[in-house]
Amino acid sequence: AQSVAQPEDQVNVAEGNPLTVKCTYSVSGNPYLFWYVQYPNRGLQFLLKYITGDNLVKGSYGFEAEFNKSQTSFHLKKPSALVSDSALYFCAVRELGYKLSFGAGTTVTVRA
Amino acid sequence: NAGVMQNPRHLVRRRGQEARLRCSPMKGHSHVYWYRQLPEEGLKFMVYLQKENIIDESGMPKERFSAEFPKEGPSILRIQQVVRGDSAAYFCASSSMTTSGNTIYFGEGSWLTVV
Numbered sequence: 001a002q003s004v005a006q007p008e009d010q011v012n013v014a015e016g017n018p019l020t021v022k023c024t025y026s027v028s029g030n031p032y033l034f035w036y037v038q039y040p041n042r043g044l045q046f047l048l049k050y051i052t053g054d055n056l057v058k059g060s061y062g063f064e065a066e067f068n069k070s071q072t073s074f075h076l077k078k079p080s081a082l083v084s085d086s087a088l089y090f091c092a093v094r095e096l097g098y099k100l101s102f103g104a105g106t107t108v109t110v111r112a
Numbered sequence: 113n114a115g116v117m118q119n120p121r122h123l124v125r126r127r128g129q130e131a132r133l134r135c136s137p138m139k140g141h142s143h144v145y146w147y148r149q150l151p152e153e154g155l156k157f158m159v160y161l162q163k164e165n166i167i168d169e170s171g172m173p174k175e176r177f178s179a180e181f182p183k184e185g186p187s188i189l190r191i192q193q194v195v196r197g198d199s200a201a202y203f204c205a206s207s208s209m210t211t212s213g214n215t216i217y218f219g220e221g222s223w224l225t226v227v
Binding site for chain 1: 116118143153154155156157160167168203205207215216218220221223
């Protein structure tokens, strides 16, 4: 069975500081990992994904994520957070086929 | 290229009524998925459809819920005899293929409130 865990319900950072949202995964085969962001009362927007290749993946809005196979992690990062980054972030894994399994989500609050 | 289109965005139903949620996938996408987001819970897979076929409905409640994706027109998620516990955000998503690395794109969601 495939699963992801987001160990932090909330992350609070000051604007301009680095932002990290943690995600660990558990799959029996090769993982296909995704990050999505959800703003209030909106749908999920795709940020980035890891399929294969470079462990550092760059995505939308200045976000990047680092795939670490030994630690089974796929943490989302942004070097300098903006107030507008305040949202709910979901990590997801897709092991085989079509089904995405989502983490519980992490609420990010960036204070001015 | 228009994204995944869902309507209505917000729907209020009284207990016992029917709710119909519609979804048009992105242009060129033939695979449709429905997910549900309950308050204080994460996103849960409900059903995966291709045109005229239900491929996987393992996440669908066994009663009152049904989904279709006809040859022509949008995909429909239908909830009969709604109860308060059905109040949730229902998200439709689509993809062009089902290979594991393929990105699934989500719509803006339909928020159902049962009163």
